[in-house]
Amino acid sequence: ATQSVQAVEHEQTKDLTKVLFTEEEIKTCVNQMGKRISEDYAGKNPLVVGVLTGGYVFMSDLARTITVPHVVDFVKCSSYGSGTESSGKVKFQLETSHSIEGRHVIVVEDIIDTGLTLSNLVAHLSTMGPASIEVASLLDKKARRKVEVKAKYVGLECPDEFVIGYGLDYDGAYRSLPMIGILKPEVYS
Numbered sequence: 001a002t003q004s005v006q007a008v009e010h011e012q013t014k015d016l017t018k019v020l021f022t023e024e025e026i027k028t029c030v031n032q033m034g035k036r037i038s039e040d041y042a043g044k045n046p047l048v049v050g051v052l053t054g055g056y057v058f059m060s061d062l063a064r065t066i067t068v069p070h071v072v073d074f075v076k077c078s079s080y081g082s083g084t085e086s087s088g089k090v091k092f093q094l095e096t097s098h099s100i101e102g103r104h105v106i107v108v109e110d111i112i113d114t115g116l117t118l119s120n121l122v123a124h125l126s127t128m129g130p131a132s133i134e135v136a137s138l139l140d141k142k143a144r145r146k147v148e149v150k151a152k153y154v155g156l157e158c159p160d161e162f163v164i165g166y167g168l169d170y171d172g173a174y175r176s177l178p179m180i181g182i183l184k185p186e187v188y189s
């Protein structure tokens with residue numbers, strides 16, 4: 001198989017205290033999820049909606065493993081400030097550019113933490129008359145759930161830690177790292 005991007009070594013890898021999921025493990029997981037989605041949505045032309053900003057890397061990889069016709073779109077929500085704790089409030093900063101009405105919607109998120117973002121987002125999109133709506137999340141941090149989120153497609157179990165890489169940031173940084181890991185405590189201080 002050809003690789004679209006050459007393996008590179010990121011300088012900021014040195015800030016990790018632990019790698020939770022390697023590039024290879026993530027790839028395997030994403031491919032499996034794409035296969036399931038492709039089977040489940042045969043003939044349905046789903047609207048695949050990525051949640052910016054954290055979901056963009058996962059969205060890009062997942063969408064390219066969905067082998068049935070589909071349309072790609074994005075929304076932007078934010079619940080986090082600049083720190084590592086959720087503010088609890090969800091802001092909708094960007095709506096989809098395609099109509100939701102009558103569409104089979106798949107919401108693609110990086111991580112379910114408290115569940116506040118996705119429960120608000122799914123409720124919001126549901127008012128727009130989709131034919132169906134499901135959630136695909138790469139990571140699931142179950143320990144911190146405050147509200148229930150029914151995610152049909154969940155990739156990897158995430159420990160109760162603040163993680164970065166593969167789209168996930170700390171104050172805007174680390175999104176481009178190919179792996180997912182935990183930052184060294186001294187990075188925060």
Ligand code: 5GP
Nearest residue numbers: 054086112113114115116117162163168169
């Ligand atoms: P929730 O609303 O479920 O609490 O979390 C929603 C958003 O918070 C996620 O989409 C993600 O952007 C951010 N988030 C939650 N946990 C983490 C984490 O461990 N690391 C990073 N970088 N972002 C997180």
Ligand code: MG
Nearest residue numbers: 051054055110
């Ligand atoms: Mg997110």
Ligand code: MG
Nearest residue numbers: 054080168169
């Ligand atoms: Mg963030």
